[in-house]
Amino acid sequence: MSINGSLGENQPQRRGRGRRPAAEVRRGIVDAAASLLFEHGMIAVTFDRVAALAGSSRTTLYKWWPSVGALAAEAYFAYVEHSLEFPDTGDIEADLRTQLRAFVRLMTEEGAGSVITELIGAAQNDPALRKALSATYSRPRRDLALAALRRARARGQLRDDFSLDIIVDQLWGACYHRLLIPDEPLTLGFADELVRNALRGAGTS
Template identity: 45%
Template structure:
């Protein structure tokens, strides 16, 4: 049942965007009752986000290769590739916009997307710090915000979305790490 609802939600969302997404359309596409949907998803936005995450999967998974620059580049390149695809990038930007006025969607974003990814990035940075790759006084919050903030500004401003490229992702990581690497000459 859950997989059917998520597949239906993903289909409705990807074909019509956030503006065309309704619980009624998901009910029609999945054959599940509204009571069942609202039992598992507290709002239209929460269902839309779950459908989105079902559609795109976990492309931005953290990996620890032992090289903080490589690991961060992997994450950011994966994100910009997802954000550059249509309809995925546009729908993601729409969901972020909708979260500004939908408290349930904002909470779901924090619980299922932003929160876990931020914690994963902090853990990766903590490991790099333990290895002596980055300075002990590095503020993980500022570093993560520098990297992801640059990506999100380009995602959310339509005239900049074409600049979400692999080269941009690598440059953002290089610039963000330039002041925190113990030895900037490291690969």
């Protein structure tokens, strides 16, 4: 471990010792934060520990992230991003089912569930984390889903007389509900029924 410097110190450039590009340093920090977050939870994500693991200075971390929550939110998003791409086959029901199933698997089989519930939980008492979570995670995810829903509406697959936003709450929101208030389990079958009911309705009339 060779951590250079510490809090509040403006270090001169070191010479003769190749300096890593900022993007690479940043990625290393986010990776280190993600590995602490997914292995040990939010409690392990401190600027000290992340800096030590990434081989960066705390000064660098303070410069880029206003709070450790903001760093944790970005780390979470970087870790899950690849699992949450939105398919576009032209069949909105199939695409929603594929995406929601991927989300459920990520939460239940790939360990993201306990991390995101901890982040959302902590965000209730931490406005900076709430803002970071929205900016780096929930808002972009919502926008991706909305774009797919808009295309489906343009293809005539969705009614014209309601706000598309509510589908996000009825599908992903319903899953978060089972994660955060775990009275019933989050399963793939649940995801399938959600998609079907959201599109076809639960009523008989």
